[in-house]
Amino acid sequence: MNILVCVKQVPDTTQVKIDPVTNTLIREGVPAIVNTYDAFALEAAARLKDKDPDTKIVVMSMGPANAVNALKDCLAIAADRAYLISGREFGGSDTLATSYILSNAVKKIEETEGKFDAIFCGKQAIDGDTAQVGPELAEHLGLPQVTCALEITEADDAHLEVLKEGTDANMLISIGLPCLLTFTKPSFEPRFPSLKRKMMAMRAQIPTIAFSDLPGIDAGKIGLNGSPTRVKRSFVPERKKNGMIISGGTAAENAAKLSELLSDAKVI
Amino acid sequence: METKTKDLWVFIETNEDGSAKNVGIELLNPGKDLAREQGGELVAVVIGHNTTEAVKAAAAHDADKVIVVDGTEYESFTTDAYTNAMYHLVTKYGPTTLIIGATQNGRDFGPRLSCRLKTGLTADCTGLSINEETGDIAWTRPAFGGNLMATILCSDTRPQIGTVRPGVFKKGAETAPHAEIINEEYHVDESDIRTKLLKVIKDAAEEAVDLEGADIVVSGGRGVGSAENFEKVIKPLASVLGGTVGASREAVDAGWISHAHQVGQTGKTVAPKLYIACGISGAIQHLAGMSGSDVIVAINKDPDAPIFSVADYGIVGDLFEVVPLLTAEIKKLKG
Numbered sequence: 001m002n003i004l005v006c007v008k009q010v011p012d013t014t015q016v017k018i019d020p021v022t023n024t025l026i027r028e029g030v031p032a033i034v035n036t037y038d039a040f041a042l043e044a045a046a047r048l049k050d051k052d053p054d055t056k057i058v059v060m061s062m063g064p065a066n067a068v069n070a071l072k073d074c075l076a077i078a079a080d081r082a083y084l085i086s087g088r089e090f091g092g093s094d095t096l097a098t099s100y101i102l103s104n105a106v107k108k109i110e111e112t113e114g115k116f117d118a119i120f121c122g123k124q125a126i127d128g129d130t131a132q133v134g135p136e137l138a139e140h141l142g143l144p145q146v147t148c149a150l151e152i153t154e155a156d157d158a159h160l161e162v163l164k165e166g167t168d169a170n171m172l173i174s175i176g177l178p179c180l181l182t183f184t185k186p187s188f189e190p191r192f193p194s195l196k197r198k199m200m201a202m203r204a205q206i207p208t209i210a211f212s213d214l215p216g217i218d219a220g221k222i223g224l225n226g227s228p229t230r231v232k233r234s235f236v237p238e239r240k241k242n243g244m245i246i247s248g249g250t251a252a253e254n255a256a257k258l259s260e261l262l263s264d265a266k267v268i
Numbered sequence: 269m270e271t272k273t274k275d276l277w278v279f280i281e282t283n284e285d286g287s288a289k290n291v292g293i294e295l296l297n298p299g300k301d302l303a304r305e306q307g308g309e310l311v312a313v314v315i316g317h318n319t320t321e322a323v324k325a326a327a328a329h330d331a332d333k334v335i336v337v338d339g340t341e342y343e344s345f346t347t348d349a350y351t352n353a354m355y356h357l358v359t360k361y362g363p364t365t366l367i368i369g370a371t372q373n374g375r376d377f378g379p380r381l382s383c384r385l386k387t388g389l390t391a392d393c394t395g396l397s398i399n400e401e402t403g404d405i406a407w408t409r410p411a412f413g414g415n416l417m418a419t420i421l422c423s424d425t426r427p428q429i430g431t432v433r434p435g436v437f438k439k440g441a442e443t444a445p446h447a448e449i450i451n452e453e454y455h456v457d458e459s460d461i462r463t464k465l466l467k468v469i470k471d472a473a474e475e476a477v478d479l480e481g482a483d484i485v486v487s488g489g490r491g492v493g494s495a496e497n498f499e500k501v502i503k504p505l506a507s508v509l510g511g512t513v514g515a516s517r518e519a520v521d522a523g524w525i526s527h528a529h530q531v532g533q534t535g536k537t538v539a540p541k542l543y544i545a546c547g548i549s550g551a552i553q554h555l556a557g558m559s560g561s562d563v564i565v566a567i568n569k570d571p572d573a574p575i576f577s578v579a580d581y582g583i584v585g586d587l588f589e590v591v592p593l594l595t596a597e598i599k600k601l602k603g
Contacts, residue, residue, distance in 0.1 A: 013413035013533070014553060025415055036534065095391075096383060126533065129411050130391035135347075135379035144462035145347055147376045161466065167372050168478055172467040179462075185527060185534050228388030228425040232399065232406065234418040237559075243579040245571075254583050255593035258565065261581055263601055267542040267563045268484075268509060 001055045001155065003045045004106065004116040005079065006137070007038040009063050009070035010127045018236060025236065034070045037122025039077075041183040043190035044152055045120055046078035051155070056080050058113050060105060062090060062098065068206050075201035076193035082206045083109055089211040092224030095128075099136035100221050104214045106141060118160065119180040123148055134182035146173050147182045269385050271426040272362030274308030275333075279354070279368040280326050282316030284344055288325045290439070290481065291369030295432055296329040297440035298396050299367060302405065305398045306364060309333060312447070315353050317343035327445035335361070335450045346463055349456040350377045355384050356454050363427050365405055367396075370431035382429050388422030390430040392537075394560060395419075396437075404428060413533050414556025434480055435539035436560065477512060477528040479536045484511030484544075485558070487531055490518040491547020491568065491587055498525050501588060502546060505595045508602065514538065514558075516548045532557035547587045550575025567591060 011030040019026050034042075042059070049055040059074040061067045062085040071082040085105045093101060110116060119141075124131035131147070138145040146162045153172065154161035164171045165184050175181075193201070211217070220226055244261075246254045262268045278299045280292035296312060303310040311333045312326035319338045326334045335357060341349045354377070358366065368374040370392045382389035395408030399421055407420045407430045422428040479485060486506040488498055498513070506513045514531040515524070531538055533553035543561035548554060550566070550573055558564070559578050566579035567587050576582045583590050 013415065014551065016412060016415050016552065018415065025412065094388065095379070096386070096388065099383065127412055129413070129533075131375050132379040132382075132389060132391055135376065136383040139380045139383035145376075145380070146463060147347075148372060163469070165372075166468075167480065168470075170469045171465055172469060174464040174466050176462060187527065228386075229390060229420050229422045232419045232421045234411075234416055236415065237410065237417045243564075243566075243576060243582055245576065245582045245584060247584060251585055251589045252593050254585065255590055256597050258581055258583060258594060259597035259601055262542065262563070262565070262598075265563060268598060268601070 001048060001052065001117045002114055003048065003055060003057050004109070004119045005038070005042050005045050005057060005059045005074070006102065006119065006121045006134075007042065007059055007061045007070055007074055008035045008122075008125045009033070009061060009067040010035045010125050013126050032066070032069065034073050035122050035125045037124060037126070037183060037185070039122070039190045040186055041120035041122050041181075042074055042078055043186070044149070044181070044183055046191060048152060048155055049078065056113070058083070058109065058116070060085060060102075060109060062086065062102060062105070071206050072201045072204060073193070075204050076198045077191060081113065082204065084206050084208045086208050087211040089219065089223055092227065093222055094227035094229045095130050095132040095136055096229075097222045097227045099133050099140055100226075101217070102133070102137050103140035104217045105209055106137075107216075108209055108214055115178070117177045119143065119178075121180065121182045123182045123184045131182070134180060138180035141180070143178055143180045144175055145180045145182070146175055148184045149181045150184060150186045269359060269387065269426055270362060271364045273364065274306050275311045275361070275363045276303035276306060276308055276365040277311045277313050277363040277367065277427070279366065279374065280312050280314045280322055281369055281371060281373060282314065282319055282322045286316050286318035286321055288314070288322035289369065289371065291371060291432075291434040293325055293329050294434070294437045294439050295367050295369060296326065296331060298437050300330045300440070302365070302396060302398060306403065308364060311335060311363065313354070313357060315342050315350060323449060327447040327449070328442045329440055330443055331447045333448045333450060335452055337452050337454050339455050341456050341458070341461065344465055345373045346461050347377050347380060348461045348463070351380045351384065352456050352460065353454050354381050357452065358385060358427060366427045366429045368429065368431045370433045374431050378429065378431050385427070387425040387427060387429060390420045390422070393430045393432045394436050396430070396432065405430065410556065413552050414559065415552055433537060433539070433560075479512050479514055479529065479531065479538050482512035482538065482540050484509045484542045485514045485531070485538050485540045485561070486511050486544045486546065487514035487516065487548060487558070488519055488525070488546050489516035489548030489554075490522075492519055492524065495524040497588075501591050505544065505591055505598075508595050508599050509542070511540075511542070516551070516554050545575050545579070546591055548575055549573045550578065
């Protein structure tokens, strides 16, 4: 099976802090990582390869030049080949423009790697949190989709059986190939890279696909100008600061006071 | 796409029994005012099977029109059937705005629809208003794990589409229905539905966890310390309140409770009337999943825990002491 995994390099939002004086995000010094959900997608591909060693895993990422680091992480973990999609023409793209660029890049990469049987994405990126690029990429490519996949339970030449996370129950879904899946957090942890693979990844030459490598792309549909949505303003949300700390009494008195306050506020 | 009307549409997602999910009815409430401000009508769009109840609910919540697509192929959700049906309706009627509940299904077919329509979609909004300068909908949403809010406009393409988080808006009061009901015959061929639901898997060991729909959530974090303590300390408080048990990522990763209970960025987003965080420090990812709750209570022994910064009421203390006492107090209160 020929699998493409789409990854994004993101700031580790678990390490983002708010400047208490200016009330803005402190982005400096925040490490860049492979988006958490994309790592789940890569793990799903790696598990298919565990079962069928003929499986080929290609990763692609759109981003600045240093996004090769995310791609090298993927090579170290499980990927066989990697492609960076990079160019200033792509900057400022919203999800529709991004997915359009990615769909063109997929076709370009398929010239070298052959047709992909499946495209795996993370459910969403932890910086943008839109969960839109996967389904939009599927739409551009005319592929069926399953979102919020937990794991692939069966695979043959024509189908995948996918365990999908549901709101109140999980679902087992059959989908024909080729298809696109987006992955959420499974019950298992993604694997770590081996030292040998790490060394190999460090030396890997990663080809870059630039705007000029995509002759069929419509320049009017990419970047800020090709994006239907615009960020009008961004701001740090106000957190409540006037909360009441109940103290001074014994634990029993404090608990009684809290129960009384909640009752007065009519929340219980 | 060309707009034919100034109407604002709200998608009414249905349950498998054909009744309306809460979020669609909730969204009719802000939708009514936004539709008026845009100079159009409020239209509810119901897709499902045996949808009588859903249509009735939409009509009783101020919809001027209800467009209904009913068929067996819509009984359980599929990306293809729902995308095709909504695409058909939007291109036929040309609304200026479409609001979809940010449920798992809404966020599954919303991007496919907007991509097919070549228009903008704003994900998982928590605020809706009209931009004074342009008259467009101003979609406000959290990003960066809830650290940053962004207000987004879609000015040049129509319809402008957004998914809106359940529980952010409250249902309006029921009014005398005045809606025109339009039954739209649209069917999707079986061969065009490219996924097949083989099985619904309910975890037999545990009842369904409806965190998103819960009015009260009692969550435990690292401080709870074990699966046994979840049973002994957290669950009794949740059950005396008629609430649902939630958990932080740390508690889930430690294996004390299943991922279905996880609140936060890699779990569920909740906005209950009351959220009680026990032994949860309040990492940004957790706050992103619960800071929209009406009333937040924090119980933690670390007075500097970030959870206190979003809490309405806090007790600094040992949860093993405080929580059972609180459970007893509430039991007493409820008689």
